[in-house]
Amino acid sequence: MxxxxxxxxxxxxxxxxxxxxxxxxxxxxxxxxxxxxxxxxxxxxxxxxxxxxxxxxxxxxxxxxxxxxxxxxxxxxxxxxxxxxxxxxxxxxxxxxxxxxxxxxxxxxxxxxxxxxxxxxxxxxxxxxxxxxxxxxxxxxxxxxxxxxxxxxxGAAAGGWPRITGDLRRTLEPGDVDAARVPQLRARLASSDAALAGTDLSNPSYDLPLQEAVRRFQAAEGLEADARVGAITWTTLNQPIETKVTQLRVALDMRRAQPAPSAERRIEVNIPQFRLQLVEGNRALLDMAVIVGRRDRQTPMLNVRMTSVQFNPQWGVPERNAREDLLPRFQRNPAAMQAGGFRLYQRIDGETVEVDPTTVDFSAYNRNNFPYYIRQDAGDRNALGHIKFVMPNNDAIYMHDTPDRHLFTRGQRAFSSGCIRLERPMELLSAALSGTSWDRAQVDRVLASRATRSAPLARSIPVRLHYTTVIVDGGRxxxxxxxxxxxxxxxxxxxxxxxxxxxxxxxxxxxxxxxx
Structure with a gap:
């Protein structure tokens, strides 16, 4: 090798x-x-x-x-x-x-x-x-x-794609009539979609042929192909053609002297594609959607190994999440946060003491002044779901289940604070526990117990978090x-x-x- x-x-x-x-x-x-x-x-x-x-x-x-x-x-x-x-x-x-x-x-x-x-x-x-x-x-x-x-x-030498102007904060819905934006939308898509070539570009009606062209564009860009033209779709439509040129140039250079694929079974997570694959040689054994870190909390690139899984994990909330995400929710309704399994702790005289959140005046605190620690109990509402896949690293990144299943229907899935949320965690769990004494019945019993428990893998699995925006699948x-x-x-x-x-x-x- x-x-x-x-x-x-x-x-x-x-x-x-x-x-x-x-x-x-x-x-x-x-x-x-x-x-x-x-x-x-x-x-x-x-x-x-x-x-x-x-x-x-x-x-x-x-x-x-x-x-x-x-x-x-x-x-x-x-x-x-x-x-x-x-x-x-x-x-x-x-x-x-x-x-x-x-x-x-x-x-x-x-x-x-x-x-x-x-x-x-x-x-x-x-x-x-x-x-x-x-x-x-x-x-x-x-x-x-x-x-x-x-x-x-x-295309760039010919002047690139037409740019759409106007109020791009408003979503264009199927069936709308918009004399300002729809003709521009037609012209933009006609420059890259042969099906619109020769059609009347002045038509202000957002009709079915244009909706289908928008769906094709959205699908090609990895967006939700719903024909609704909102902020993300408008922004993507206005992306300069030079951006595509740059990505393709980078893709070529990244592939030079590329190493042969390892024969070892491994996990590959492509961050901008929002996908995880369990791979052996060149063959994908498992393929699923994932949610990755948003732009202000990016998922780092990593080469690590998965060593264990944890059932019914508790969530020790990172300081940044506590200050920026959860503090506003405690300020709005501390009792609801308590009901959601969130516990508040404070260091007093060197000891960690639990604090009743309903007794705290949260209005006195802000993201720069918040002396509490937060932990969420295991359960159905836990942010990590029911399974956490442990892969030790200095960035405290792991993969996990999530209660927010609806987010997997989105095309662009950069919503997390850096960790990887899994669309089908049970399928990855089955592969990870291969070679151990764990079977599905035992897993179900532990999950039903709500008790937090860990299981080491029989053999650690290499995990690579990488950033590849250009993928070639079957020549496409x-x-x-x-x-x-x-x-x-x-x-x-x-x-x-x-x-x-x-x-x-x-x-x-x-x-x-x-x-x-």
Whole structure:
């Protein structure tokens, strides 16, 4: 099994910028000139490098020489083209972005990529363009992603999608007549939905054909496909086409030097897709919807292991939740909170003492001044539901059941304070307890008892919380919103003037200044 490498964050000052990568120099410190390639082949290579945006890269980063240099100084043109090709080949093979703070989900198997062999092939090729093309298509699903990238880039060059203006706070309901917004909605969807092409875009009625187009758009964007155009749908409709281009460029770079999937049974949670899969090899054994942290309380990326499950868990409310979420509810109705199983505690003379919430003047407190601790008893109304899946980590993140089942019908499900709420916890429980003495009858008895009890797993299960907004399923590219802005962060690193990594002559990797 191939080794997996999580690429660490490196300070920009950790490495000096070399004047040229080691593999770009021959034994006499003269540039390699790809002697087997004709001048015409070198010109074709330069033309291909000038189109690196097809692969999500910026050609200006690689020093591709201007075409007219081929006639005025063919030797220099050849040397600069080959050096640009070597730099580009390194990024195509290994990925341009080396690592980002907090992104432990970004993985590359550098050792599996025979960089030196690729560089030797590039130097010896009669048609070096073919080497670049093969490297560009190496990442999983690269061709499908690149095809969609080309479509969106063409759309951006043509001016992008029409923007909708007006009062976008009001929800547009099926059957409404709106002379201001409906024609704009038609024009926006006609730019990306062939079914509306050639129709009367001035029609102000929100009729059935337009409703179906909205449903298709909502489904494609992972929204509730209810044909109601509210704030989220309006915002998504007005998303610039360049945002899609950025996501696809990031998706290509993230997939470079991607490690082979582990054969071990594991849990994968894709945060922006709001889905959990129990996977073995390339086969999904279980697939369910999840609820993840909202933007102001993001679920962190993690590589951890699930070690146990807890039945009928109590909820020790985190301080932030207590101050920001529960304090206002105690202020409105402390008796109702008490009836919901919430208990109030305070430290007095070094001891934790329970306090009757109906005796507290909560109006005297605010989010910056709240001296109490809160715990919720196990039960049907407990925020963790009836099952908690424990996976030790420094962020106090776990997966759990939830009483708020209605939220799983939503398309975008970023509602939690960071932990993962499960659509079908009993199915995950069955898989997690495989190999233990627990059976369904015993589980049901413990749950019915309302007693809090833990059960260790026979074998811990790897859990990976990752952030992948571009998914390819059966050749079809599915895109989900960049809910935390992490693709935008990645794109900024992708567009830095200097690559984070250049290949060494031995096929390893050295860093260039600018790695962060």
């Amino acid at each position: 191939r080794a997996l490498f999580v690429l660490p964050l490196l300070a920009a000052s950790a490495f000096a910028l070399p004047t040229a990568p080691a593999w770009a120099l021959g034994v006499d410190s003269a540039p390699i000139t790809a002697e087997n390639a004709s001048q015409a082949a070198i010109e074709r290579l330069a033309g291909r490098l000038a189109r690196l945006e097809e692969d999500g890269l910026d050609p200006s980063h690689y020093g591709v020489p201007a075409a007219d240099l081929a006639a005025s100084d063919p030797g220099r043109f050849r040397a600069e083209t080959v050096r640009a090709a070597q730099l580009a080949l390194s990024d195509l093979l290994l990925g341009r972005v080396n690592g980002l703070r907090g992104r432990v989900d970004l993985r590359r198997d550098i050792a599996s990529v025979p960089v030196a062999a690729w560089m030797a092939e590039l130097a010896a090729a009669a048609e070096p363009v073919q080497v670049i093309d093969r490297a560009a298509d190496l990442p999983p699903d690269a061709r499908a992603i690149k095809a969609l990238l080309a479509q969106y880039r063409a 590219v599915i895109m989900r919103p960049d809910i935390y802005g992490l693709d935008a962060d990645y794109a900024r690193a992708l567009d830095r003037a200097t690559s984070q990594r250049v290949a060494s002559a031995e096929g390893g990797a050295t860093r260039r200044a600018g790695a962060r």
